[in-house]
Amino acid sequence: MIQTTSREPRSLSSDILVYFAAETGKKTPDCADPDIRKILRVPWKNGDFSGKEGQVFLIYPSMAAGLHKKDIRAGRILLVGLGKPEKLDSARREQLRLAAGTAARKGIDLKAKEMVVVLPDSVDLPSRQMAECVTEGLILGNYRFDKYKTKSEDEDGTGAVERFILHPGSHGESAVRKGMTRGRHAALAACTTRDMANEPGNGWTPERFALYGNRLAREYGLRCQVLDKQEMEKLGMGGILAVNQGSATPPRLVILEYRTRKKNPTLMLVGKGLTFDSGGVSLKPASGMEEMKYDMCGGAAVMAAMEAIAQEKPAGINVVALVPATDNMPSGTATKPGDIITHYNGKTSEIINTDAEGRLILADALAYGVEKFRPDGVVDLATLTGAVIIGLGHHHTGLLANNDQLAGQLLRAGELAGEPLWRLPLGREYRKQLKSEVADLKNTGGRPAGTITAACYLEEFVGEVPWAHLDIAGTAWNFTEKSYIPKGPSGIGTRTIINLVLHWKNLGQPGGGKD
Ligand code: BES
Ligand code: MN
Ligand code: ZN
DSSP: EEEEEOOOGGOOOOSSSOOOOOOOOOOOOOOOOHHHHHHHHHHHHHTTOOTTOOEEEEEEETTTTTTTGGGSSSEEEEEEESSSSSHHHHEEEEEEHHHHHHHHHHHHHTTOSSSEEEEEEOOOOOOOHHHHHHHHHHHTTTTTOOOSSSSSSHHHHHOOOEEEEEEOTTTEEEHHHHHHHHHHHHHHHHHHHHHHHHSTTTTHHHHHHHHHHHHHHHOOOEEEEEEEEEHHHHHOOOOHHHHTOSSSSEEEEEEEEEOOTTTSSSSEEEEEEEEOOTTTTTOOOOGGGGGGGGGHHHHHHHHHHHHHHHHHOOOSSSSEEEEEEEEEEOOTTSTTTTTTEEEETTTEESSSOOOHHHHHHHHHHHHHHHHHHSSSSEEEEOOOHHHHHHHTTTTSSEEEEEHHHHHHHHHHHHHHOOOEEEEOOHHHHHHHGOSSSSSSSOOOOOOOOOHHHHHHHHHHHTTTTTTEEOOOTSSSSSOBBBBTBBSBBBOOTTTHHHHHOOOOOOOTTTOOOOO
């Protein structure tokens, strides 16, 4: 679906040949081909195409005087604006993703099957990163989910682009190939997250997480272990069992291990795999309830990131992923408000609201994983609270952590991925809101600081281990409209986690985090 070439761009016959141009304000655009520069002279001077972010300009070689004689074999030439030169590397990376996403979308509009994309010279980034980000933008922007459309999308002419060919421009081909490979792994993982999330509650069941985990184990030599309901009962995972109690579909706890050397640090990932959240007996309103099929986006991100990690094979780190998976349904057997449950670590909890279920399944997975794998750091991802949408909207993921170095590494990983995080505080004062009269904890802390009290609940189950929690309820779907993020699930968190793992610095050592 994506490859590199070193052949002269104009000699390649494709549907569209893409060049990027920055908004430099200079006399001519910074397109590498002198003939195309010439053709652009008038539109550039008029400001019809000035390289602004999101701008596109189409040239038909057959219509442009002189060009048809120059052996340009592409059906069309597409210029895509990069916007103004950016100061920060993370902003430059985002600029490339956005422009590449715009190119892919335009390709879909024009029913292109094959596009040749020439890397720009004008963005000040190492060639590898440049290729990585352009690749991500192309693949993420080209995403479609049409599995359940019986009429093929091709008939509507909106099928995805089949093949991208990356031309290195003035960059070294080997660096470009390396960057492209990493970008492809990361972007395809994020697309896998989107695919899982797009599946409805009757399609993506807990067992599907198990099947995916087993496939990764077979394909990449990871270790996959799946705990079923009976094993959870034996282990005393009262949280997952309580959430599953009203359901006709059995729960799963999927555990995937990427192992290097024993002496290497272990990072533990936990993702909320709530395949449908009706709220349970504390039923949610009907309007918009269908969106609660997305309540497994944290689990999806964690699992899909493991595939990219298995492909990239970082040498100095072990990664374990746990996904507690169940739906949350009301029924005669369902957990009731007031019920008291016992978590894996023995802590008891009074269920005030059965709709605060994410923390219940995460608590067991966290306590079990911390005990079993003795990780050096823990990161969980969850669509945990509506409150984070009130606080941060759809443009930042909430980050809460008991460790500044881990928080710093995550902030940086999110910045590199174009998935910004914003840290919120934790603290004793907030934890008080979870005090119960009859149990160790209650599962809701009232309206104030709902995202923080939810994180406080989780904190009870990680002990002293460095831990960070990402509340992706606002960013997992209907995320900031971007060229490379379509409507529906964004795949958020997947690439942040991949970056975190690939740039991992041991905690407690100098350079372990930017804080
Ligand atoms: N899955 C929801 C959180 C959510 C809400 C995600 C809206 C995305 C959009 C979670 O299980 C939930 O229901 N949380 C409750 C907690 C409350 C009962 C303390 C919430 O946020 O309302
Ligand atoms: Mn809920
Ligand atoms: Zn939920």
